[in-house]
Amino acid sequence: MASASSALASFTFSSPHFMGHKVSIKEPSSMPARVHFRQLRVSAACASTAERPVSHIACPSSLYEVLGIQMGATGKEIKAAYRRLARVLHPDVSANCRNDAAANEFIKVHEAYSTLSDPEKRADYDRTLLFRPRRSFSVSVESMAGPTSSGFSGYSKRTWETDQCW
Amino acid sequence: MAEPAYTVASDSETTGEEKSSSAFPEIAIGIDIGTSQCSVAVWNGSQVELLKNTRNQKLMRSYVTFKDDIPSGGVSYQLSHEHEMLSGAVIFNMKRLIGRVDTDPVVHSSKSLPFLVQTLDIGVRPFIAALVNNVWRSTTPEEVLAIFLVELRVMAESQLKRPIRNVVLSIPVSFSRFQLTRIERACAMAGLHVLRLMPEPTAVALLYAQQQQQMIHDNMGSGSEKIALIFNMGAGYCDAAVTATAGGVSQIKALAGIATGGEDFLQNMMRHLLPNFDNLFSSRGINEIKSMGLLRVATQDAIHKLSFEESVQIDVDLGNGLRICKQVSREEFEGVNQKIFEKCESLIIQCLHDAKVEADDLTDVIVVGGCSHIPKIKNLVKSVCKRELYKGMNPLEAAVCGTALEGAVASGISDPFGNLDLLTIQATPLGIGIRANGNSFVPIIPRNTTMPARKELVFTTINDNQTEVLIIVHEGETEKADENHLLGYFKISGIPPAPKGVPEINVCMDINASNVLRVLAGVIMPGSQQPVVPVMEVRMPTVDDGHGWCAEALHRAYGSTLDLMTVQKK
Numbered sequence: 001m002a003s004a005s006s007a008l009a010s011f012t013f014s015s016p017h018f019m020g021h022k023v024s025i026k027e028p029s030s031m032p033a034r035v036h037f038r039q040l041r042v043s044a045a046c047a048s049t050a051e052r053p054v055s056h057i058a059c060p061s062s063l064y065e066v067l068g069i070q071m072g073a074t075g076k077e078i079k080a081a082y083r084r085l086a087r088v089l090h091p092d093v094s095a096n097c098r099n100d101a102a103a104n105e106f107i108k109v110h111e112a113y114s115t116l117s118d119p120e121k122r123a124d125y126d127r128t129l130l131f132r133p134r135r136s137f138s139v140s141v142e143s144m145a146g147p148t149s150s151g152f153s154g155y156s157k158r159t160w161e162t163d164q165c166w
Numbered sequence: 167m168a169e170p171a172y173t174v175a176s177d178s179e180t181t182g183e184e185k186s187s188s189a190f191p192e193i194a195i196g197i198d199i200g201t202s203q204c205s206v207a208v209w210n211g212s213q214v215e216l217l218k219n220t221r222n223q224k225l226m227r228s229y230v231t232f233k234d235d236i237p238s239g240g241v242s243y244q245l246s247h248e249h250e251m252l253s254g255a256v257i258f259n260m261k262r263l264i265g266r267v268d269t270d271p272v273v274h275s276s277k278s279l280p281f282l283v284q285t286l287d288i289g290v291r292p293f294i295a296a297l298v299n300n301v302w303r304s305t306t307p308e309e310v311l312a313i314f315l316v317e318l319r320v321m322a323e324s325q326l327k328r329p330i331r332n333v334v335l336s337i338p339v340s341f342s343r344f345q346l347t348r349i350e351r352a353c354a355m356a357g358l359h360v361l362r363l364m365p366e367p368t369a370v371a372l373l374y375a376q377q378q379q380q381m382i383h384d385n386m387g388s389g390s391e392k393i394a395l396i397f398n399m400g401a402g403y404c405d406a407a408v409t410a411t412a413g414g415v416s417q418i419k420a421l422a423g424i425a426t427g428g429e430d431f432l433q434n435m436m437r438h439l440l441p442n443f444d445n446l447f448s449s450r451g452i453n454e455i456k457s458m459g460l461l462r463v464a465t466q467d468a469i470h471k472l473s474f475e476e477s478v479q480i481d482v483d484l485g486n487g488l489r490i491c492k493q494v495s496r497e498e499f500e501g502v503n504q505k506i507f508e509k510c511e512s513l514i515i516q517c518l519h520d521a522k523v524e525a526d527d528l529t530d531v532i533v534v535g536g537c538s539h540i541p542k543i544k545n546l547v548k549s550v551c552k553r554e555l556y557k558g559m560n561p562l563e564a565a566v567c568g569t570a571l572e573g574a575v576a577s578g579i580s581d582p583f584g585n586l587d588l589l590t591i592q593a594t595p596l597g598i599g600i601r602a603n604g605n606s607f608v609p610i611i612p613r614n615t616t617m618p619a620r621k622e623l624v625f626t627t628i629n630d631n632q633t634e635v636l637i638i639v640h641e642g643e644t645e646k647a648d649e650n651h652l653l654g655y656f657k658i659s660g661i662p663p664a665p666k667g668v669p670e671i672n673v674c675m676d677i678n679a680s681n682v683l684r685v686l687a688g689v690i691m692p693g694s695q696q697p698v699v700p701v702m703e704v705r706m707p708t709v710d711d712g713h714g715w716c717a718e719a720l721h722r723a724y725g726s727t728l729d730l731m732t733v734q735k736k
Contacts, residue, residue, distance in 0.1 A: 092589060
């Protein structure tokens with residue numbers, strides 16, 4: 001039952017959230033109309049994330065935060081961050097906490113990686129970051145997610161040895 | 167054994183995650199069921215070990231003989247002579263037949279096997295039977311595989327001295343999801359629970375990832391990313407994969423596979439040696455089967471020799487005054503099979519292209535499988551990849567070792583020396599999508615998408631006031647929907663009447679790490695954010711037998727009244 005409800009949540013919320021990025025790349029003019037929309041979706045995703053036992057990613061406001069890296073990260077750093085996260089979040093390794101949440105988080109990490117590891121897609125994405133009036137949005141997201149999300153940059157400090165789930 | 171050897175579980179029991187309740191989780195064993203040979207391996211606590219049968223064999227022939235009352239397979243049964251395999255009572259090559267319908271060209275090419283493969287060419291299961299005391303006794307590929315798997319299980323249980331339930335199996339890249347359900351069914355019949363079905367080259371990729379990790383531990387290699395092309399060709403199938411490996415993580419960048427293998431070399435050669443092969447053996451009496459068997463053994467033997475010799479003498483008496491006495495050169499063999507070699511070459515090129523990798527980017531090129539001994543195969547891979555071949559693997563054992571590693575990792579086993587700090591990030595071998603815009607196949611999860619995956623697309627109605635749509639799910643790479651594998655279909659009803667193109671029909675596909683596919687579909691009307699009818703969630707594949715018919719029948723019954731189309735991106 002739990003899987004059915006989370007599937008429904010993901011169907012209506014988290015997946016369009018990522019599609020939203022792509023849409024906004026192509027039509028920045030439609031952004032204002034969409035911001036409110038996305039905010040709603042993100043808040044719903046946050047609510048369900050908070051209940052998850054393996055929520056490593058709270059509500060990052062950029063793909064760089066998803067991977068826990070700086071905006072100027074090199075291709076190598078992006079790959080390394082992706083691998084490090086895969087070894088923690090991939091449902092195959094998180095054997096003790098194996099559930100749909102782990103898969104969802106891995107999907108997010110992979111989405112971020114596939115955009116940032118492709119130079120063209122990354123350049124497109126960086127442009128949208130610059131032109132997007134997102135400050136108020138991300139603040140509200142962080143406040144909704146509570147104090148835990150502020151420690152998000154701590155991601156990069158995680159090591160494989162200490163953070164494995166098994 | 168207290169437990170019955172032959173238990174049939176329901177489909178729902180065959181997949182999904184199960185947690186072991188004991189403190190020591192059961193280590194899943196790895197099984198490589200090849201078209202011609204199979205093997206079992208397990209993580210023994212420090213390394214992967216191949217299990218041997220009572221005759222001390224690590225590689226066992228994949229066949230089941232129906233000679234006696236109780237069928238027996240190649241694990242326990244010893245053929246008195248190679249020709250016994252070709253008496254009509256022995257069924258083999260089941261991996262080529264499982265989950266295929268009688269219109270499939272692969273099924274048709276199996277009609278030259280020395281048992282009965284009958285096709286009616288209407289899109290149903292072929293009729294398969296073994297000749298026992300001059301009676302054709304019918305069976306199914308699932309049954310043959312299950313008998314064989316039971317023998318493998320019993321062998322592993324007696325050696326490991328514990329019950330075996332969880333397994334990781336290697337499968338060809340080109341297998342459809344429907345074929346995977348048939349493999350799972352065979353496992354369930356044998357009392358086995360499938361933890362993972364691993365495309366063969368990805369199992370090899372995992373072994374490669376482990377080898378690279380060990381080299382770092384031994385201070386022999388660098389920790390940088392390594393990109394490898396893996397080419398695997400067995401008796402029935404041919405696969406390619408590109409993997410990017412670093413730190414024990416193997417990311418599958420691309421997969422490609424076809425149902426072409428050593429069996430095709432063999433058939434081409436048999437027809438080359440005996441041009442009226444099909445006419446001579448069409449009646450399939452005991453004598454014809456015997457002749458066919460003799461020719462098969464002689465040809466197989468010659469092909470093996472041609473891997474090491476430039477030419478070989480074939481001299482075989484097929485009975486009925488039919489005798490083949492011929493000198494065959496390696497060049498001749500290569501000429502007869504020219505098309506197969508070309509297919510292999512384009513498979514590798516396509517795989518590199520899909521992975522967005524140039525030959526120069528490759529660190530290693532790995533060739534495995536029974537056909538890896540054929541000089542032309544080695545040469546063509548070398549020339550496409552511009553590299554010498556990787557030498558650190560046994561070509562016949564690499565895949566099963568990889569499945570055993572995955573079995574240990576997926577069972578949650580860790581190793582103090584870090585030899586199991588491994589992870590395979592799989593990719594989808596075939597695109598999955600729905601039929602829309604007429605008979606077009608619109609992929610929602612494209613081929614080579616990293617798993618787990620979730621993707622969605624928005625569709626809409628094609629008629630004014632259309633209140634129902636059919637979601638027909640296919641898997642494959644062809645642009646025409648009906649040329650791809652059908653996975654299932656369902657109807658969404660209760661769409662509020664509206665002009666065509668207004669309702670948003672959102673189709674989402676989700677594949678979890680265990681490769682379970684769910685299709686979700688919901689309807690959203692403009693101005694609302696909530697679905698107007700409950701979202702449909704369907705686990706696929708739902709189709710059972712005769713699946714080729716369903717799509718046609720749907721079209722006949724409904725025409726285009728329930729069709730949908732893609733929403734044009736503005």
